Every structure is written in C-alpha cells, then in structure tokens.
Amino acid sequence: MDLTGEEERAASGEMGEALAAAYRVLLAVGELLGARRLIRVSSAHLSGVNYANIGDPGLEFLERFSASAKVSVPTTVNPCGADLYDPPGHVPRGFLEKQLAIRDAYLRMGCAESFTCAPYELESLQPPGSHVSWAESSAAIFANSELGLITNRESGISALASAIAGRTPEGGMHLAENRAPRYALRVDGAALKDGGLSYLDYQLIAYYAASRTSADVMALVGIERPPRSVVKLMAAAVGAAGPSSMFVFSDSPPRDSEVESLSRDDLVNLRREMSGSGSMEVSSAMAILGCPFYGADELSTVAAAIEGRRSSPRLFVQTSRAVELSAPRAAAAIGRSGATLLRCACYPLSPADEWLNASVVYTDSMKAVHYMRKRGVNAYLRSAAEILKGFTS
Amino acid sequence: MLVGGNGAGMPVILGRPISPLGDLDQDRGVLRGERLELRDKILMFPYAVGSSVGSYVLYSLAAKGLSPSAIFVEKADLMLVSGCALGGIPLIELRDEYDNMRNRLSVCQRAFFSARVPDLLEITCGGTP
Known part of the structure; x- marks a missing residue:
C-alpha cells in the first residue's frame, strides 16, 4: 500500500507503539483486501465489549492495550453483557466485575460512554457518503443500507485500529464498484x-x-x-x-x-x-425486545402499549443510556410497569437465560433468535404486540 | 506476506487447521493438543478456524513473549491477520506456494526467515535433522 509521509512515521513506531500496532493491523487487512491506500474515516464503532463474548482473553488484551492506546476519531462501542447502571440482582458479581473492567478499558482509550449496538440512534451522525469503520454487523449493514454511510463489516480489532489511526484501507465496500x-x-x-x-x-x-x-x-x-x-x-x-x-x-x-x-x-x-406454533408459555419464559437497541421512537411505542398495565420483570426492553435520557417519560413508564429496562446490556448474547433459569425466550428479533438458538436456547420469534400481551396483565 | 518481520525457529508443521481460541494456551504459551511450546517455533498450518476472540489470544501470547516466531498459512483470514498484526507476529500467507514451502521446511531443523510486505520472503535452512 502507498502510505503518506505521516502514515509512514506512524507505522514505523515514531509516534508510539499503540499507533504502530494499529497501523500493522490496517496494513495487514489492506493486503488481505487488496487495498492500495488508506482513507480517513469520520467515526468508528467497536464490537468486543460483552464479557460473555470476549472472555478473559479479550479482557486481558484490553487492559494491556488501553494503557497507551487512544482513539483519534469519535468512537462508539457495543453493548455489555449486563446493565452496569443499575445491575439486576440476577447478574453474578464475578461477571459484573469483569464487565466493569472491560468498560473502563474502552473509556480509558477515549471511546464514548455509548454501549449500544445501534450507534445511529445517538446524535451527531455523519452525513450520507461519509466513510466510517463500523464493527457490529447489524450497525454496519444498516449504515450501508439505510443511512448512506460507507463501511466494511469490520472486526472489533480492525475497527479499533481504525479508531486509533483515524483511517481504514480503501477496499471492499469503500470502493463504488463493489457496491x-x-x-x-x-x-x-x-x-x-x-x-x-x-x-x-x-x-x-x-x-x-x-x-x-x-x-x-x-x-x-x-x-x-x-x-x-x-x-x-x-x-x-x-x-x-x-x-x-x-x-x-x-x-x-x-x-x-x-x-x-x-x-x-x-x-x-x-x-x-422460527416462530413455533400455539400460544406462548409465559411462566418459565423470558422475553427480549430491543435487539438492535431501541431508539427513542421505538421506546415510546412500547411505553404507550404498556402504560397502565402490569408487566412481568422477565420482560426485558433493551436500549442505550443515551436514548433513555432522551426519552425519560417512556423509560419511566416502562419501569413503572414492572418490566426491566436494560440500558447497555445485550441479553441475547449473554447467559441471561441461565441467570434467570428461563426455559424459553421470546423476542421479535430474528438476529436474537439466531444467536440464542446457536447457544442451545429455545428461542422463538413473536411480534412485540403478542409478547407485550403475554407478559403483561 | 501479511505481517513482515525477521526471525528463526524450528518448523512445526500441522496437517489440520488451528483454532487460536482453544488450541493455544495464552498463559503458558503452548499448543494444547501437541503439548508443544510455541516460542522459537515457526508454526505452519493450512488455515485458522474458530472464534474471532482468537485474535486476542495471539496478541496476549506476543505481549508475554510466548508467541511463535512466525505463522505460515495457506490462507489467512481477518481473525489471524488482526491478532498477528496487533502482536507483531510475522504472518506469511503462502497460497499456491504452501505445499512447496511445507516440503522445504519439513527437512529443516531450524529455519531463518526474512519477510517484508507485500511479497518478499527469504528462507534459509539452518541444519537438517
């Protein structure tokens, strides 16, 4: 790949080892993609946050790397495995401690306290046509398909390298002919x-x-x-x-x-x-709405449907802290109903079903059904209206 | 050539793919199945499989000085590339040259390599068994 003078210096380690490591990743990924140069990105979104996914190897990496690495473009990060703002009692203490350490490592590197799989629900979105580097497949695909942004489906590490270097290899989806x-x-x-x-x-x-x-x-x-x-x-x-x-x-x-x-x-x-048949078995089940995380509009729709009803605490509604703060009345209405609002946790990808001893999980997200079934969970696709009816009275 | 570097090691040639998460012990620096220390080895296998968390395992091995001297593969992927690049582990993707190189290294007790991105690779065999 052809590098500018500044890029050469950064890659050679003159500007620190963390930046050099980021360039090594971008150059290697660039070779893999056949890219000829690096281009600047205006934002990055990182996966690799949920302790249930990255485990101790990921935590160890982040603790080491975050000691010197700093992001250079606005960078948001994926959800955690548990709600760190108001952790429900069913989350094991050991899990929570490791999840907090992961959160701290990302914040140390300068990432926004975002913890969402739907960064596009936050403010300050780039204009269409902007090149970005987003991991989290749902967000990257939504960025390309709906928002007019341009990104590859990055890995957690390649997006982190982009966040630090502010660049991505000009290959794959960044080239018009591949779109x-x-x-x-x-x-x-x-x-x-x-x-x-x-x-x-x-x-x-x-x-x-x-x-x-x-x-x-x-x-x-x-x-x-x-x-x-x-x-x-x-x-x-x-x-x-x-x-x-x-x-x-x-x-x-x-x-x-x-x-x-x-x-x-x-x-x-x-x-x-995907949906199974017959009515829902609610007694030993749990339900998850908001995968990908709800924006303010979706949160308000659910709040309106749940208003005045009594919900099971095993109905989980996922959103980010920022969306909760932007729609406080909707969030409060959901809380008042007895449902559990999660503001940074992805339950389909954490062992929440084990913590809660749930034998069945209902959700209106095909992605959630896919990943939970991969983990051996009995997961079924049902509409939010049906789930709300079944889990409230 | 995906991650360049110079070094040497004893070639360890595996006929199966490797899952860095699971097959490599990041605390002790060994290949679990073969109970083989990774340090000072050139690890050769066709391709990687398994979780993308494998990238972190490769990085941690390198950060602790327990990683192999280089990894030679037939085909690389994003997980392998990210982990090796982050840790500075030379990663050589051989494609059509894989079988040739395997034959060359199989009679080598210790090999010295010099790899530069994008496509310079020099190998010297230092002693045969």
Missing part, C-alpha cells in the same frame, strides 16, 4: 397475499436471502422498503445469517445478479420454524 448487487431474491407475489407482510416476515425474508449468498450486496425484489425501524431489524437478520454488507430494495433484479425466488411456501415454512 452493486450481485445477488437478488425475488419475493413471489403470492407470498404477499394474506393482508401483506408483517414486520417479522420482512426479517425472515432478509434472513433467508442472506443465508443463500456470499455477495457483498444483495437486492430484495418485489417488496417495498419498510419503515426505518423494520430495516434496522432486517439489517440485524442479514448480519446473523451471512456475510453480506448491504441490501437494497429494487423493482426488478439488478443486472449481473444471480437471481433466486422465495415462494409463499418457503416463507410459511420459515415462519413456522
């Missing part, structure tokens, strides 16, 4: 009957498409672009199911794309597999 769809899923008109598609169906369609292709960009043909809150859930489903970095909606299959179809039967079967 055309090479795969298209045509949704049969028949699948749309029965009063149209629910927001769960939209996720199932995105999930199915992503599981069928390794194309960087895929097109969904024959369905309309749903509201932003649904695109957000679709982006998360795509990230869970496959390696794609972006999806678009189009009326007909784009040129040069491989085309497959999704029939009504395919959709019905997928729905049955």
Whole structure:
C-alpha cells in the first residue's frame, strides 16, 4: 500500500507503539483486501465489549492495550453483557466485575460512554457518503443500507485500529464498484397475499436471502422498503445469517445478479420454524425486545402499549443510556410497569437465560433468535404486540 | 506476506487447521493438543478456524513473549491477520506456494526467515535433522 509521509512515521513506531500496532493491523487487512491506500474515516464503532463474548482473553488484551492506546476519531462501542447502571440482582458479581473492567478499558482509550449496538440512534451522525469503520454487523449493514454511510463489516480489532489511526484501507465496500448487487431474491407475489407482510416476515425474508449468498450486496425484489425501524431489524437478520454488507430494495433484479425466488411456501415454512406454533408459555419464559437497541421512537411505542398495565420483570426492553435520557417519560413508564429496562446490556448474547433459569425466550428479533438458538436456547420469534400481551396483565 | 518481520525457529508443521481460541494456551504459551511450546517455533498450518476472540489470544501470547516466531498459512483470514498484526507476529500467507514451502521446511531443523510486505520472503535452512 502507498502510505503518506505521516502514515509512514506512524507505522514505523515514531509516534508510539499503540499507533504502530494499529497501523500493522490496517496494513495487514489492506493486503488481505487488496487495498492500495488508506482513507480517513469520520467515526468508528467497536464490537468486543460483552464479557460473555470476549472472555478473559479479550479482557486481558484490553487492559494491556488501553494503557497507551487512544482513539483519534469519535468512537462508539457495543453493548455489555449486563446493565452496569443499575445491575439486576440476577447478574453474578464475578461477571459484573469483569464487565466493569472491560468498560473502563474502552473509556480509558477515549471511546464514548455509548454501549449500544445501534450507534445511529445517538446524535451527531455523519452525513450520507461519509466513510466510517463500523464493527457490529447489524450497525454496519444498516449504515450501508439505510443511512448512506460507507463501511466494511469490520472486526472489533480492525475497527479499533481504525479508531486509533483515524483511517481504514480503501477496499471492499469503500470502493463504488463493489457496491452493486450481485445477488437478488425475488419475493413471489403470492407470498404477499394474506393482508401483506408483517414486520417479522420482512426479517425472515432478509434472513433467508442472506443465508443463500456470499455477495457483498444483495437486492430484495418485489417488496417495498419498510419503515426505518423494520430495516434496522432486517439489517440485524442479514448480519446473523451471512456475510453480506448491504441490501437494497429494487423493482426488478439488478443486472449481473444471480437471481433466486422465495415462494409463499418457503416463507410459511420459515415462519413456522422460527416462530413455533400455539400460544406462548409465559411462566418459565423470558422475553427480549430491543435487539438492535431501541431508539427513542421505538421506546415510546412500547411505553404507550404498556402504560397502565402490569408487566412481568422477565420482560426485558433493551436500549442505550443515551436514548433513555432522551426519552425519560417512556423509560419511566416502562419501569413503572414492572418490566426491566436494560440500558447497555445485550441479553441475547449473554447467559441471561441461565441467570434467570428461563426455559424459553421470546423476542421479535430474528438476529436474537439466531444467536440464542446457536447457544442451545429455545428461542422463538413473536411480534412485540403478542409478547407485550403475554407478559403483561 | 501479511505481517513482515525477521526471525528463526524450528518448523512445526500441522496437517489440520488451528483454532487460536482453544488450541493455544495464552498463559503458558503452548499448543494444547501437541503439548508443544510455541516460542522459537515457526508454526505452519493450512488455515485458522474458530472464534474471532482468537485474535486476542495471539496478541496476549506476543505481549508475554510466548508467541511463535512466525505463522505460515495457506490462507489467512481477518481473525489471524488482526491478532498477528496487533502482536507483531510475522504472518506469511503462502497460497499456491504452501505445499512447496511445507516440503522445504519439513527437512529443516531450524529455519531463518526474512519477510517484508507485500511479497518478499527469504528462507534459509539452518541444519537438517
């Protein structure tokens, strides 16, 4: 790769070992991508925060590295495994202590106290067309597909290297020629009957498409672009199911794309597999809403639905601290109902089901179902309306 | 060549992929299955598998001075690249040259290497078994 004079000096270690390490990562990733130079990024978003994911190896790395590393662009970070603001009693003390140490390491490096998988729900978003370096697949895919930002699906470490160096290799999704769809899923008109598609169906369609292709960009043909809150859930489903970095909606299959179809039967079967059948078994279950984390609008919608009802504490609503502070009335209404508001915790990826001895988990997020099933949890996809009805009285 | 560097080590050639998280003990610096110390070895395997947390394991080994002198693979991935780059462990991706190199190193007791990104690799065999 061609480096500028300043980049050469940084890479050689003249400006400190942490910066040199960041450049080593960017140069190696650049080689892997075939990039010819580095470009500046205007923000970074890091994964690798949940202690349940990164464990002691991750904690040890962060403690060492954060002693000298500093981020040089606005940097947000992913959720923790437990709520650190008001930890519920079911979180083991040992887990909490390690999670706090991880949080402190990220804050030491200058990351924003964000702890969210939906950094785009915070203020100060870059304008469309900005190059950014975001890990957390759901956020990266949403950035490319809905926000008009440009990012690769970074790893936690490559995004951290970008955060420190303020740069990313100019390869993959950063090049316009790689942003055309090479795969298209045509949704049969028949699948749309029965009063149209629910927001769960939209996720199932995105999930199915992503599981069928390794194309960087895929097109969904024959369905309309749903509201932003649904695109957000679709982006998360795509990230869970496959390696794609972006999806678009189009009326007909784009040129040069491989085309497959999704029939009504395919959709019905997928729905049955993910949602199960019959009514919910609430007594030994728990429920998770807000995967990806809710923004203020979604939090207010749930608050309005729950207002005046009594909720089980095993109904968990996930959002970030910043969104809670921006929608205090909605947050308070959810708390008053008895439901548990989580402001920095990702329960689908933490052992919350074990802490709570839950035999079944209900959620309206296909991503959450995917990862919980991978961990052996009985997880089912149900609508927020059904979950709210089942877990409140 | 993905991460450059100079060094030497005894070639250890594995016929299976490695999962850094699980297969490498970051506290003791050993390859668990073979109970083999990683220090002063050139570790050669086709590709890596397993959790992306493997990057942190590679970094920690390097930070404690317990890492192999270099890693030679047929095909690299983001996890391997991130971990080796962060820790400064030379990482050589050989692609079509993998089998050749394996044959060369298999008769080598100790090999000296000099690797520079993007594509300069010199290998000298220092003594045969």
